[in-house]
Amino acid sequence: MTTMDLHSMTGAYALHALPDDERAAFERHLAGCASCAQEVAEFAATAARLALASSAPARPEMRERVLHRIGTVRQVPPSAAPLERVRRGAARGRGAARWALAACVAAATAFGGTAVWQYERAQDARHDAARAERQAEQVAGVLAAPDARTRSVRVAGGAGTLVVSAGRDRAVFMASGMPEPPSGKVYQLWFDDGGTMRSAGLMDPGRSTQTVLMRGAVDGASGVGITVEPAGGSRRPTTAPIALLGMPA
Structure with a gap:
């Protein structure tokens, strides 16, 4: 595996999509490559943001529109038999919706947790690389000092x-x-x-x-x-x- 191959794995690593052998090889490379650490951190942060639930407030005009429709749209009273079928269907629908919602929340939580973990790992690698670079500069400064x-x-x-x-x-x-x-x-x-x-x-x-x-x-x-x-x-x-x-x- 070449260095160029390792440089191209940042996105897959951030999404936890590498097989074990490639992930291990990339993590060894990541510990000493500040540019890859930066790229992984950015990918992982973006993935984490996408995995987190978000909401937006309704527009003010929507409230007025709903209130207007309540006063103008005639509601037709259902018969007893169709109403019972509707209730049973609604109950089944709510049950399915709850399962679907739970599955989505679980998937988002799992993906978000993985992305955050990957982001933290990338941040750690980035800090380690920066610390190693600072130490290398300090070593060079001592060895090259005029009074060494x-x-x-x-x-x-x-x-x-x-x-x-x-x-x-x-x-x-x-x-x-x-x-x-x-x-x-x-x-x-x-x-x-x-x-x-x-x-x-x-x-x-x-x-x-x-x-x-x-x-x-x-x-x-x-x-x-x-x-x-x-x-x-x-x-x-x-x-x-x-x-x-x-x-x-």
Whole structure:
């Protein structure tokens, strides 16, 4: 499946019309494609609006017309037998109408709920893509900063490089060839604030090579540490650091 094929699936995805394999492939693409996320959000929002019930007030002249007809149209009294048939027919008609109305409401509710869910998913993907784009810009800003300084270290059989920009007050950690942490564990980055460790974010446990924008400002930290923590991270280090780096001069 080509990227062009994936770009053409926005409408079908918004209407929940893709088979499972294509939907899964498209959602992986959607997480990194801001233009598709925007298009899906627009399609889903339109579908949700169409699925919701709407009403419009009657025109003022309609009331006058109905009142006029009441006073001028003669009503013919029905006989008892035809009236009974009419009543039975009306009862059957009302029953059928109620079933039809219930079916329509159920269908509109189901479709509306699906459309709203798809819209929320698209919005989430759009926000994720925007956040990833902002982080990429911040990483590039730190790496290209005129005052950027670096320090490298061996980490668990791989290599790590710390890049710090004092002017931007941000740091980036670049890992290469690091093995995956044990199952259920994650590498966590820390700023060393004079012996007190402050969490600076988690690394992706499924990637051996990655670039991480460390969370928060450097704020005068004296160094950076890396520990192995339970999935989701810890408020304080629970293991001895596998690497410690002083801030580059």
